[in-house]
Structure formats: structure tokens, C-alpha cells
Amino acid sequence: MDKTMIISPSILSCDHANIESEAHKIQSSDADWVHIDVMDGMFVPNMTFGLPIVKAFKKHTSKMLDVHLMIATPDQYAEHYIKSGAGMLTFHQEACTHIHRLIGHIKELGALCGIALNPATSLSTLEEIICDVDMVLLMTVNPGFGGQKFIQNSYSKISRCKEMILRRGSKALIEVDGGVDDTNAYALGEAGVDVLVSGSYLFGAEDFNLNVRKIKWPKKVSEV
Numbered sequence: 001m002d003k004t005m006i007i008s009p010s011i012l013s014c015d016h017a018n019i020e021s022e023a024h025k026i027q028s029s030d031a032d033w034v035h036i037d038v039m040d041g042m043f044v045p046n047m048t049f050g051l052p053i054v055k056a057f058k059k060h061t062s063k064m065l066d067v068h069l070m071i072a073t074p075d076q077y078a079e080h081y082i083k084s085g086a087g088m089l090t091f092h093q094e095a096c097t098h099i100h101r102l103i104g105h106i107k108e109l110g111a112l113c114g115i116a117l118n119p120a121t122s123l124s125t126l127e128e129i130i131c132d133v134d135m136v137l138l139m140t141v142n143p144g145f146g147g148q149k150f151i152q153n154s155y156s157k158i159s160r161c162k163e164m165i166l167r168r169g170s171k172a173l174i175e176v177d178g179g180v181d182d183t184n185a186y187a188l189g190e191a192g193v194d195v196l197v198s199g200s201y202l203f204g205a206e207d208f209n210l211n212v213r214k215i216k217w218p219k220k221v222s223e224v
């Protein structure tokens with residue numbers, strides 16, 4: 001596989017006491033985007049950060065901010081996150097009643113739009129909006145925490161999502177989030193994934209950029 005993955009390091013696992021240097025670490029690496037997990041303690045059983053952290057990364061990096069809203073009322077906050085610097089704004093299908101309306105709202109505000117599905121959520125709703133979104137985020141762990149184990153039966157869902165995208169002529173990217181490392185990056189690319197989110201594997205590494213490279217060009221690096 002010669003594919004180059006889009007790599008989106010999840011700052012959930014970065015050193016929050018040194019945001020500026022962590023932003024520079026990403027900026028000077030081969031990573032493509034910055035993944036920012038916003039959790040509200042309601043949609044998921046954890047709380048993280050909000051608008052000030054998005055603004056801080058916007059100030060210290062030119063990489064696209066890939067904001068993953070794990071909040072109960074994404075329609076209420078979309079505009080604030082886009083105005084704070086989100087280039088891609090992803091909300092959860094499970095948290096939104098008027099999905100078509102929110103997609104239109106995000107696009108009108110000039111951002112790319114992603115829709116996220118928890119591991120147990122069926123792909124079926126996507127049929128109606130797959131040509132309207134820029135990305136589908138398939139959770140490969142239950143959302144809320146970094147460092148969890150990748151759910152192995154995600155591969156079938158990824159393949160079925162890819163099949164739907166091709167069948168409907170959609171340009172949506174597939175992003176996966178949770179438990180991504182150099183043991184599964186290659187297989188994920190083969191299954192149809194375009195964007196890898198990775199937190200603990202990248203920020204826990206001695207050499208951040210070596211690990212970025214290992215999952216960005218999985219075959220080439222693992223063969224060395």
C-alpha cells in the first residue's frame with residue numbers, strides 16, 4: 001500500500017501544561033491536522049476543554065484544526081467553534097436531531113463538516129446525507145477517554161462505509177478515532193480509512209515524529 005494517510009494527533013494525550021510547545025511539536029512534524037476532543041460530561045462521561053484551547057492551537061499552528069465535538073448540544077456551539085478556528089467540525093449523529101440542518105449551518109459558516117458515529121451506531125442514517133458531509137468519523141473505541149483498546153470488529157463497518165461512499169459518489173473521507181497505532185494503521189488504510197486520529201501512541205512516544213511517520217506511511221516504515 002503506497003497510500004499516505006492524513007494524520008491527526010489527538011491533543012487529549014498531549015502535555016497540557018505546555019500547550020505552546022506541544023503545538024510547535026505538531027507544527028514541525030509530518031502530521032497533517034490537529035485533533036481536538038471537546039467533551040461536556042454529558043454526551044460522554046468525561047470533560048476536557050473548550051474554546052480557549054481551540055484558540056490557543058489556532059494561534060500556534062497553521063495545521064487544520066479537526067474539532068471533534070462530544071457534546072450533547074452541538075447545534076448550540078457549532079458557530080463558536082468555527083469562529084475560534086475549527087477547520088473541520090465533527091458532531092455526533094447520536095447527539096443531533098436535525099442533522100441535515102446542522103450540516104448546512106456548519107458549511108454556511110465556512111468549515112468542513114464531519115459526522116461521527118459511536119461503535120454501536122448503525123451506518124444507515126448516513127445513506128441520506130453521505131453526499132453532504134466532508135468526513136465520516138467512525139469511533140473505534142467508546143468515546144470519552146484516550147488509551148483504550150481498538151475494537152477489532154470496526155473493520156467490517158469501515159469497509160461498508162467505504163462501499164456506501166463509492167456507491168453514492170460521495171467525496172467524504174473516513175476518519176477513525178481510538179486505539180490507533182502502528183499495529184493497525186496498515187490494515188485500516190487497506191480497509192478504506194483516509195484519516196487516522198492517534199493520541200496516546202503519538203504523544204506517549206519518545207520520538208513523536210517517528211511514530212507519525214510509522215502510521216502515515218505504514219508499509220514503507222514497517223518494512224525498513
Ligand code: DX5
Pocket residue numbers: 010011012013035037068141142143144145146147148177178179180197198199200201
Ligand atoms: C476518545 C477521543 C480520541 C482519543 C484517542 O474519545 O475521541 O480522540 O484521544 O486516543 P487514543 O489514540 O489514545 O485511543
Ligand code: ZN
Pocket residue numbers: 010035036037068177197
Ligand atoms: Zn476524538
